[in-house]
Amino acid sequence: MYKRFLILIFFTLAFRLNAGNFYIDKNASGSDNGSSWSDAWENFQNINWDSIKPGDTIFVSGGTDSVIYTDFMEIGASGVESNLVTITKGIDPGHNGRVIIEGLNNEKTTAFHIEDKNFLKISNFEIRRFTGGGSIRVENSIGSVIEKNKILGYGSCVKIYNSFNCIIRENVLTTHENTPTQTDGIYASQNTDNVYENNNIIILNQDSYPHCDCIQLQQENSCIIRNNYLEQINDKTENSQGIFDKEGAGLHVYYNNVVIVPNTGNSNVVAFQNFDIGSGTLRAYNNTIVGGDKNVFINDDPQTVVKNNIFVTTGPHAHVRFYLKINDLSNIDYNLYYRETETGNDVIYAPENGGTMSFSEWQSKGGDIHGINANPLLTENGKIMQNSPAIDAGANLSTVGVTTDINGTSRPQQKLYDIGAYEFTEGKIISAPRNLQIKK
Ligand SMILES: [Ca+2]
Numbered sequence: 520m521y522k523r524f525l526i527l528i529f530f531t532l533a534f535r536l537n538a539g540n541f542y543i544d545k546n547a548s549g550s551d552n553g554s555s556w557s558d559a560w561e562n563f564q565n566i567n568w569d570s571i572k573p574g575d576t577i578f579v580s581g582g583t584d585s586v587i588y589t590d591f592m593e594i595g596a597s598g599v600e601s602n603l604v605t606i607t608k609g610i611d612p613g614h615n616g617r618v619i620i621e622g623l624n625n626e627k628t629t630a631f632h633i634e635d636k637n638f639l640k641i642s643n644f645e646i647r648r649f650t651g652g653g654s655i656r657v658e659n660s661i662g663s664v665i666e667k668n669k670i671l672g673y674g675s676c677v678k679i680y681n682s683f684n685c686i687i688r689e690n691v692l693t694t695h696e697n698t699p700t701q702t703d704g705i706y707a708s709q710n711t712d713n714v715y716e717n718n719n720i721i722i723l724n725q726d727s728y729p730h731c732d733c734i735q736l737q738q739e740n741s742c743i744i745r746n747n748y749l750e751q752i753n754d755k756t757e758n759s760q761g762i763f764d765k766e767g768a769g770l771h772v773y774y775n776n777v778v779i780v781p782n783t784g785n786s787n788v789v790a791f792q793n794f795d796i797g798s799g800t801l802r803a804y805n806n807t808i809v810g811g812d813k814n815v816f817i818n819d820d821p822q823t824v825v826k827n828n829i830f831v832t833t834g835p836h837a838h839v840r841f842y843l844k845i846n847d848l849s850n851i852d853y854n855l856y857y858r859e860t861e862t863g864n865d866v867i868y869a870p871e872n873g874g875t876m877s878f879s880e881w882q883s884k885g886g887d888i889h890g891i892n893a894n895p896l897l898t899e900n901g902k903i904m905q906n907s908p909a910i911d912a913g914a915n916l917s918t919v920g921v922t923t924d925i926n927g928t929s930r931p932q933q934k935l936y937d938i939g940a941y942e943f944t945e946g947k948i949i950s951a952p953r954n955l956q957i958k959k
């Protein structure tokens with residue numbers, strides 16, 4: 520037994536020692552073999568992918584301040600589950616500046632392309648002005664991680680297809696201000712068990728034609744969307760959605776997201792739509808959803824659970840819509856509804872008599888028995904202020920995995936769970952603003 524343990528240690532160490540570092544620097548002028556900064560590969564095409572093994576890291580030089588690459592990378596190696604292959608910005612002095620990958624005048628429409636390769640991590644790059652679908656594009660991949668990149672998209676920022684157990688996290692994504700191209704923050708299609716978390720996504724595109732969503736999911740099979748700050752800053756009144764989740768399957772869990780889509784009139788702030796072929800079921804917990812005149816929330820799922828969410832709308836139309844009969848209306852509870860106009864309706868519950876109803880009528884049907892119909896007192900970025908009625912008014916959702924807020928602050932603070940994405944912590948924690956943007 521002891522011997523077997525030693526052998527195990529030996530192999531673990533051997534594997535670790537084997538994991539290597541490789542280097543790319545467009546300003547290097549050595550042997551171009553990737554072995555050191557001085558002998559770094561001089562462009563992305565010169566990478567010898569056969570030499571890249573699980574656990575290896577490829578560093579790209581950012582110089583002392585920044586280096587701009589007009590280049591693209593077709594990923595040619597895989598990691599394994601316990602040892603990813605990492606592609607990231609340099610960390611050594613003289614090489615730890617910003618790595619900017621420039622799309623205009625580029626031969627390719629995407630900066631990084633993962634296809635049929637697994638367990639990769641792409642992190643800490645600045646990518647701008649790529650015109651294709653996905654400045655980072657992932658297809659048929661298992662266990663890959665797209666992390667801490669800043670992308671200015673002239674098309675969609677991150678696209679991921681037919682992949683499994685991938686994570687898109689802590690990216691700062693924004694778009695061109697006026698282009699007829701679809702500029703989604705994240706466009707995901709036909710993936711299974713992916714996680715989309717802690718991203719800041721701001722859609723600036725004003726063009727009225729393209730369908731620009733902060734996050735769009737198409738036929739996604741089970742996913743988690745949590746701790747994201749999602750905002751549309753433009754004049755579009757349609758084709759501009761926060762989360763658009765269509766024809767999914769499995770469990771789709773959204774929590775601690777702030778979604779702000781103030782101008783929308785004819786599209787949705789958050790839409791969960793099974794249509795004919797979807798069978799997905801939604802769990803929406805502790806989101807703060809602020810929208811224009813209608814369609815803040817659409818749902819096609821009779822088994823849905825919707826708790827601890829703030830729904831705010833600026834107009835008179837009902838903003839929360841349940842199209843199908845909910846099997847158990849006690850699953851829709853502890854939400855706060857607020858309509859800025861004095862007249863109008865709060866909820867559309869389609870199975871019941873045409874379905875448009877005030878908050879009190881909704882409660883008389885059995886919805887939101889512990890809910891609130893009052894101004895949540897939000898800041899511009901969706902935080903609750905002191906004296907907000909959302910403070911200590913939520914259900915304890917620790918059993919379903921909600922134990923922190925959008926900033927990682929543990930729940931509950933004070934006595935009980937707050938409603939919405941933020942737990943109120945007056946004077947205790949200073950956090951960075953979530954609506955960061957990258958500049959051109
Ligand atoms: Ca879209």
Ligand SMILES: [Ca+2]
Binds near residue numbers: 943
């Ligand atoms: Ca609290």
